[in-house]
Amino acid sequence: MAKILIVGAGFYRHIYELQLQGAKAALEAGGHKYDVLEVPGALEIPAAISMAADTAAYDGFVALGCVIRGETFHFEVVATESARGLMALTLDGLPIGNGILTVENEAQALTRADPAQKNKAGEAVGAALALLTLKRQFEQG
Ligand SMILES: Nc1c(NC[C@H](O)[C@H](O)[C@H](O)CO)[nH]c(=O)[nH]c1=O
Numbered sequence: 001m002a003k004i005l006i007v008g009a010g011f012y013r014h015i016y017e018l019q020l021q022g023a024k025a026a027l028e029a030g031g032h033k034y035d036v037l038e039v040p041g042a043l044e045i046p047a048a049i050s051m052a053a054d055t056a057a058y059d060g061f062v063a064l065g066c067v068i069r070g071e072t073f074h075f076e077v078v079a080t081e082s083a084r085g086l087m088a089l090t091l092d093g094l095p096i097g098n099g100i101l102t103v104e105n106e107a108q109a110l111t112r113a114d115p116a117q118k119n120k121a122g123e124a125v126g127a128a129l130a131l132l133t134l135k136r137q138f139e140q141g
């Protein structure tokens with residue numbers, strides 16, 4: 001059993017709600033406990049996970065959000081920096097599943113957020129739990 005914190009960006013609320021469904025269903029199917037913390041955008045997710053990790057209240061984390069390409073370089077900043085922040089935390093030993101979608105348009109996002117289609121949030125839950133299992137194995141020696 002694990003206690004997982006889902007940290008999600010409500011920037012595209014309808015997409016985020018779908019992602020939450022997929023993540024919650026995956027966690028509940030495995031009998032895991034979870035809390036949900038919402039932040040404004042994907043850029044805030046790594047900092048929120050870092051702050052939550054300091055409390056030692058969670059075994060692992062799932063990042064949910066969606067970045068859709070616009071007209072400017074901002075897409076690259078949000079998509080790349082959120083992933084970079086999550087990877088830095090992961091390499092520091094936090095079990096994190098990155099479910100932040102980085103897509104060209106809303107249609108791509110909906111397909112990947114929908115629990116009945118690609119269900120990338122469910123995949124991110126699986127990744128976080130897999131890293132947590134590895135971490136526990138290494139800690140036991
Ligand atoms: N354009 C998207 C954003 N932008 C907002 C940033 O994440 C951030 O909240 C802002 O720059 C203030 O620091 N966020 C997304 O999650 N998705 C986007 O497509």
Ligand SMILES: CC(=O)[C@@H](O)COP(=O)(O)O
Pocket residue numbers: 067068069070071072073074075078
């Ligand atoms: C991905 C984004 O940051 C997006 O919302 C920004 O759109 P734009 O580049 O058109 O300002």
